[in-house]
Amino acid sequence: MAHDNLPAIFHHFHPIEDKMLQIIDNEGNVIDKKRMPELDDEIIIDAYKQMLYERIADEMAVSYQRQGRMYTYTPNIGQEAIHIAAGMHIRGEDWLVPAFREMGTLLAKGVTMKEIFLFYLGNEHGGSFRNIRNVLPMAISIGTQFHHAVGIGYAVKYQKKEEVVFTFIGDGGTSEGDFSEALNFAGVWQVPVIFTVQNNQYAISVPVQKQTRSVNLAVKSVAFGIPGIKVDGNDFFAMYLAYQIAVDYARSGRGAVLIEALTYRLGAHTTSDDPSKYRNEAEEQLWGKSDPLLRLKRYMQSAGIRAIDEEQLREQYREEIDRQFADAEQEKSYPLSDLFDHMYTDMPDELRRQKSEYEQFLSWKEKRR
Amino acid sequence: MSVMTMVKAINNALDIKLNEDQNMVIYGEDVGMGGVFRVTEGLQRKYGADRVFDSPLAESGIVGTALGMAVSGLRPIVELQFEGFTFPAFNQILSNVARIQNRSRGKYGAPVVIRFPYGGGVNALEHHSDSPEALFAHIPGLKVVIPSTPHDAKGLMIAAIESNDPIIFMEPKRIYRAMKQEVPEGKYTLPLGKARVVQEGTDITVVAFGAMIRECQTAIALAQQAGISVELIDLRSIYPIDREAIRTSVRKTGRMIVVAEAHESFSVGSELIAIANEEAFLYLEAPPRRIGGFDTIVPLAQGEPYYLISPERIFYEIGKTIHF
Numbered sequence: 001m002a003h004d005n006l007p008a009i010f011h012h013f014h015p016i017e018d019k020m021l022q023i024i025d026n027e028g029n030v031i032d033k034k035r036m037p038e039l040d041d042e043i044i045i046d047a048y049k050q051m052l053y054e055r056i057a058d059e060m061a062v063s064y065q066r067q068g069r070m071y072t073y074t075p076n077i078g079q080e081a082i083h084i085a086a087g088m089h090i091r092g093e094d095w096l097v098p099a100f101r102e103m104g105t106l107l108a109k110g111v112t113m114k115e116i117f118l119f120y121l122g123n124e125h126g127g128s129f130r131n132i133r134n135v136l137p138m139a140i141s142i143g144t145q146f147h148h149a150v151g152i153g154y155a156v157k158y159q160k161k162e163e164v165v166f167t168f169i170g171d172g173g174t175s176e177g178d179f180s181e182a183l184n185f186a187g188v189w190q191v192p193v194i195f196t197v198q199n200n201q202y203a204i205s206v207p208v209q210k211q212t213r214s215v216n217l218a219v220k221s222v223a224f225g226i227p228g229i230k231v232d233g234n235d236f237f238a239m240y241l242a243y244q245i246a247v248d249y250a251r252s253g254r255g256a257v258l259i260e261a262l263t264y265r266l267g268a269h270t271t272s273d274d275p276s277k278y279r280n281e282a283e284e285q286l287w288g289k290s291d292p293l294l295r296l297k298r299y300m301q302s303a304g305i306r307a308i309d310e311e312q313l314r315e316q317y318r319e320e321i322d323r324q325f326a327d328a329e330q331e332k333s334y335p336l337s338d339l340f341d342h343m344y345t346d347m348p349d350e351l352r353r354q355k356s357e358y359e360q361f362l363s364w365k366e367k368r369r
Numbered sequence: 370m371s372v373m374t375m376v377k378a379i380n381n382a383l384d385i386k387l388n389e390d391q392n393m394v395i396y397g398e399d400v401g402m403g404g405v406f407r408v409t410e411g412l413q414r415k416y417g418a419d420r421v422f423d424s425p426l427a428e429s430g431i432v433g434t435a436l437g438m439a440v441s442g443l444r445p446i447v448e449l450q451f452e453g454f455t456f457p458a459f460n461q462i463l464s465n466v467a468r469i470q471n472r473s474r475g476k477y478g479a480p481v482v483i484r485f486p487y488g489g490g491v492n493a494l495e496h497h498s499d500s501p502e503a504l505f506a507h508i509p510g511l512k513v514v515i516p517s518t519p520h521d522a523k524g525l526m527i528a529a530i531e532s533n534d535p536i537i538f539m540e541p542k543r544i545y546r547a548m549k550q551e552v553p554e555g556k557y558t559l560p561l562g563k564a565r566v567v568q569e570g571t572d573i574t575v576v577a578f579g580a581m582i583r584e585c586q587t588a589i590a591l592a593q594q595a596g597i598s599v600e601l602i603d604l605r606s607i608y609p610i611d612r613e614a615i616r617t618s619v620r621k622t623g624r625m626i627v628v629a630e631a632h633e634s635f636s637v638g639s640e641l642i643a644i645a646n647e648e649a650f651l652y653l654e655a656p657p658r659r660i661g662g663f664d665t666i667v668p669l670a671q672g673e674p675y676y677l678i679s680p681e682r683i684f685y686e687i688g689k690t691i692h693f
Contacts, residue, residue, distance in 0.1 A: 095441070097437075124471070124472065124474055125474055127472065128472070128473045128474035128475075128476050129473075129476070130473065130474055130475075130476040134441075136440065136469075136473070136477070137469075137472045137473050139465075141460065141464040141465065144433060144460065144461060144464055144465055146433075147429065147430055147432075147433020147434050147436070147437060147461065148433060148434075148436050148437040148440070148465070149437060150430075150433075150434050150437060151433065151434035151435060151436055151437020151438040151439075151440075151441070151445075152437040152438070152440065152441045153437070154434060154437070154438055154443075155437065155438045155441035155442055155443045156441065158394070158419060158443065159441075159442065159443075177429060177457075178429055178430070178433060178460075178461075181425075181427040181429055181430040181433075182430065182433070182434075184425055184427070184430070185424070185425055185427070185430045185434055188425055341475070342470050342471040342473075342474050342475045343470070343471055343509060343510055344470070344510070344512075344534045345470075345478060345532075345533040345534050346534075348512075348562060348608070348609035349562070349609060349612060349613075350608075350609055350610065350612070353612075
């Protein structure tokens, strides 16, 4: 399929050849100077801080769950470079259609940790992200969100707006029919959607080799006539460049892009999962060397970027996150009407009857005490 | 007034709303050329291919993208080609379209109309003769609407499009062109969730909807000759269901049968019997009954006469309940 003005990078890293865009190595050395994004030191420091914030918030969320103060949680650890690089490219009115493992991008869009905590405390008010424009709630039903992103893309194009839609999926999600259908619709409709596959190697316990015989996941774009690229998802600069190019491509009306971000889920699938049952420590240690925070920190050190007081920063973040968790914990009120109020814009009589009958039971129960 | 078939009446409703609302779009398989039943005929020519268009052949994609359009300000009307092909979209309908409003605490709604032809009696291939209304009515967050006449089809369709909740709009294909009726040319709506008393009577209540209304009317003529006065209620809306209409009628007649093409067990009829028991128990003179399809796969054309409910069968069942 012909692409007008397809950026050269999509030719150079054509997914059929299974090449991967990588700019710094595990030691933080620049291995692709030509493609290194030109970023001010302060922007790099800011990116690192955002990644650190996500890391700490994530560790604390797992800890709250372990303390029995929060329900099932889906850790993000190891995938922060993807989330923060995407977040740095989302403009105010751009859309975010999340799966459920891109916390840093949600934060960049303006969602607060309090809302995220409230969601994992079992309250829909948290997951609605109602104060932030153009963010959909998290999608637990794997892959379905890809279609929503394409529909939003159609609306954006129809309304002649310049918004771009960011959406995410995991490696397992690429096996869902909705993944392929959505890429197909996006190709036909030529909509401004950036699809990110976070290939973190596992769908719960199933390794990516059992999901597909494709040479990689980016290659799935080829059949649908949209550009795709495989990127080192633990390399902040590579992810930054990939989003820069993809956003430019989509915003200029040329259509959708598929980014495969190769990464590793350093934590469990959820707090109910035990990765030791299906993967070994040697593998985890190997990927640990590719930790996106370590790599960026090493780069910053070797590039002579001014040092930040990380211990002090960690302390500051911990206090702030703990305060947000305490706020979320305070919101214990969940009135009966919360179940009913948002089912329909005008509540059907059947729901009114069911609610009122339950209220009668409650008042009977109250009198019985 | 203008004489219209149901196909024409729905087309007219879509035309009126497309003309009125720039944010409305219509798409689905073959919709550009008018759809396999020609319900969208002429609309692409009139409103352009960015508002009325063919989608790729993928029902989950059709419904899933409609949700995306709806949350970002459009009013999509999607056509699924037959009831048997709604199931690839079932996950999007159940897991997302019906839930987004609640999941987002009202931040986003899904003002989507999902319309498709359904039901038997057209000598069709497999997957083209089913009546899955109960499957959709069981999903919290949806409204399920079924018209039985051209006049109702137009008024209900306009109301469905104007509703801010997601609507499953099921069109009885058997009567798409089987009857013509005077239909007002201008815009009008009928309330969603309200049944219509088609004919008043005193001895027994017959509740039906869609293509079964016509069959019931033929049966009622037979009953009248036998001296039985039948009240016929057209549900129009499966969910919300009009509890009040059932209460009023069954308290008056003391008897009820429900006539519907769908498999009898766990059907709309089952729900109506529950309502009759809850609302009119002390008024009942005979057990309320369901007259439905067997709990079998809807057969191909040669077997369909057994499966479909004929006026004669309805008359027979009326008699059984009267003489209980």
